[in-house]
Amino acid sequence: MLSKPIKEMTILEKTNMAYDLMKDDDAVKGQAAQVETLLEKLKSEDITVAVIGQFKRGKSALANRILGDDVLPVGIVPITSAVTKVRYGKRQAEVHYExxxxxxxxxERLHEFISEQENSNNELGVQSVExxxxxxxxKNGLTFVDTPGVGSYHKNNTEVAYEHMKESDAVIFLLSVDSPINQIEIDFLKNTKEFAAKFYFAVNKIDVVSEAELKAYTDYCGMLLKQLMGKDDVRLFPVSAKTGQGIDDLKDAVLRDCKKNTREIMEASTAKKLADVINSAATQLDFYWSAMNLEYKELDKRFAAINKTLEDVRSKADACEGNFDVHLNEYKLMLSETVKDLFGMEYHYEIDTVRYGVIDMDREDFLKNVDDLCDDxxxxxxxxxxxxEENxxxxxxxxxAINRLSRNLRRIRDSLTGERR
Ligand SMILES: Nc1nc2c(ncn2[C@@H]2O[C@H](COP(=O)(O)OP(=O)(O)O)[C@@H](O)[C@H]2O)c(=O)[nH]1
Ligand SMILES: [Mg+2]
Incomplete structure (x- = not known):
């Protein structure tokens, strides 16, 4: 099947190969979709840069400075509770719900959706703000992402920051002179340094300290970061989001890399992400193994529970009077949750975008879709x-087939992480 040895393949070829292997096995449908996204990104060469750091380091303020537009809410209390993506275009804001x-x-209304106070624990179900x-x-296709604080009071926010770390190609990790680098930041970097291709370390709020204090701070942090990242050339960018000092240096460094080394950054980043998706596919296949090995009595029980849920969905759908697209998405989310509870496995659904004010699907369509969803x-x-199955x-x-898929995927992963078999 292979045209050439894996180790001679480009990242694009490896990604294509992983996709081809996964796309026909329902057990790894979710991961196949993730690989497809990686493929699209790799081809489009759109780099995603995320600002990450603990809350109140000034991430949103820095993002506004870099963009030259106060688009993001900034605050004395932790403000950002949802991931905010910024792209090039005519000024506009959209909230994307789960x-x-x-x-x-x-x-002016963004704070209602992305502040901890007004949308605590994300009660509104916001997925992201765009x-x-x-x-x-x-301008050159760069996406800029502002994230909630790492290690803030809500555990959820740290998870969101982790996830976005995995989705970013480059990361601006923001520290601030008013608090020395702490254990939460150190742990976060340790756990995530594998996921982004490129790191920029910025030290914010230099307007509040003297030059001598700043030097002491950067010497100390620089040393710590070199150890943490396991390399000698860690550069620190001292900045002030308030006065604008140092911002141009940081901006220039990011832009220069993104322009000159786009391919390199994208490939390094895709390799890391593909290895991660493959690990998740391997875990998923292990889950199927254990589910397949359940005793029939146990499986019967769980299938009965699934069927009960499907009946509930159908009767809910029957009683439904409008907003059909939204309800269909909600059933999908509910069903994948149930599958996870019952079988311990991820079950992937495409959640369709529902544009505000756009006419619903009609009732007949909706019931047909619900039927298909349940049967499927x-x-x-x-x-x-x-x-x-008695056969x-x-x-x-x-x-x-499961064994072969696992084995082939692991071979690709090992070639990505440089492990010898
Ligand atoms: N003195 C000073 N304050 C800043 C600077 N950058 C941000 N701040 C303040 O720090 C607080 C937190 O800023 P914010 O951007 O919301 O932090 P985030 O939680 O990391 O997004 C706000 O009160 C900002 O006004 C800076 O460069 N200098
Ligand atoms: Mg913020």
Whole structure:
């Protein structure tokens, strides 16, 4: 099947190969979709730069400075509770909800969706906020991401920061002179340094200290970061989001790299992310192994529970009177949650975007979609778990297929992480 040895393949070829291997196995549908996204990104060469750091270091203020537009809310109390993506374009703001709904909002109202106080624990179900502004910094397809604080009071925010770390190609890690680098920041860097291709360390709020104090701070942090990152050339960018001092140096460094070394950054970043997706696919296949090995009695119980949930979904759908697109997305989220609870596995659904004010699908369409959704779930689970399958040939075939897929994926992963087999 292989045209050339894995170790001679480019990152694009490896990513394509991983996609081809995964796309036909329902067990790793979610991961296949992630690889597809990686492929699209790799081809488009759009770099994502995220600002990451603990809350109140001045991430949002710095982002505003870099963009040259006060698009992001800044505050004395932790403000950002949702990830905010900024792209090039005519000034506009949209809130994207977990259930697929997209709602345009005015910039003045953004705090309602992304502040801890007004949307605590993300009660509104915001997935992300997407902004556009005609900043030169974003002109060449760069996406800029402002994240909630690492290690803030809500555990959720740290998870969000981790996830975004995984999605970014380059990271501006923000420290601030008013608090020495702490254990939370150190742990975060230790755990995530594998995921981004490029790091810029910035030290903010230099307007509040003397030159001597700043030097003591940067000497100390510089030493610590070199140890942490395991390399000697860690550069620190002292900045002040308040006065604008040092911002141009940081901006220039990011832009220069993104322009000159786009390919290199994208490939390094894709390699890291692909290895991570493959690890998650391997874990997923292990879950299927354990689910397949459940006793029939146990499997029967869980299939009965799934069927009960599907009945609930169908009767809910029958009683439903409008907002059909949103409800369909909500059923998908609910079903994947149930599969996770019952079988310990991720079950992937595309959540369709629902534009604000755009006409719903009609009732007939909706009921048909709900039917398909329900039928499809049991059929797929039947098939991948070989539920009640008495045919030895099918069983062997499936077991071999899982083994082969695991093995091939691990080979790609090892070639990405440089491990020898
Ligand atoms: N003195 C000073 N204050 C700053 C600077 N950057 C941000 N701040 C303040 O620090 C606080 C937190 O800023 P914010 O951007 O919301 O932090 P985030 O939680 O990391 O996004 C706000 O009160 C800002 O006004 C800076 O360079 N100098
Ligand atoms: Mg913020």
């Amino acid at each position: 259930n697929g709904v997209v709602e345009p909002v005015e910039f 902004l556009k502004t005609p900043s030169k910094f974003l 779930l049991t059929k797929t689970l039947d098939r991948i778990l070989l539920y009640r 030895a040939y099918t069983v062997c075939h499936r077991i071999n």
